[in-house]
Amino acid sequence: MRYIFENGNSNNDQPKKRNNSKYTFWMKSILRRSKEIGKVELPICSIILDERGRCIGRGVNRRNINKDPLGHAEIMALRQASLIKNDWRFNECIIITNLEPCTMCSSALIQARMGKVIFGAYDKKRGGLGGSIDLSKHESSHHKMEIIGGILEDECSQILKIWFKKLRNQK
Ligand SMILES: [Zn+2]
Secondary structure (H helix, E strand, C coil): CCEECCCCCEECCCCCHHHHHHHHHHHHHHHHHHHHHCCCCCCCEEEEECCCCCEEEEEECCHHHHCCCCCCHHHHHHHHHHHHHCCCCCCCCEEEEEECCEHHHHHHHHHCCCCEEEEEECCCCCECECCCCEHHHCCCCCCCCEEEECCCHHHHHHHHHHHHHHHHHHC
16 A cells, blocks of 8 residues: 655555654544444544644534435535634645545545545545545646545554445345
8 A cells, every 4th residue: 555654755664653643643533433423324534623733623424314415524524614714725724534535525625725634544446535536636626635545544444344344234
């Protein structure tokens, strides 16, 4: 798996812990919340940090609960954070989420001018930031975001694998 460091370099090695420890702290909290929501929804949680590192938005997947096709964790977090910021621009903010944003959410993050996107597991089928397609590098993208994937990747993948396995067993 390819890791991209904050300085823009990428290589095939495990990222150095000191580079990403601040994100693993938040990712662990996201994973705990994902496990909870996983009882009723796809276990995905997103948080948004402001320029001082304060959490200004949090969202979980609510597609089934709200009967809302836009009810993805990233969109929920963006809505909450934009209310708190009273702004739609997020240039100085970071979003952290356990699964690579889908194409809808990736586009929403570009529209929101998100400063940095941190995610855990890559989504090879639906990922919009490199797993399947990379919308951030598409010529239609007028905003360049810093993207770091693969934070606690194994733990993040595991929660989703278990969830899909349970879903298959229920059918
Ligand atoms: Zn999404």
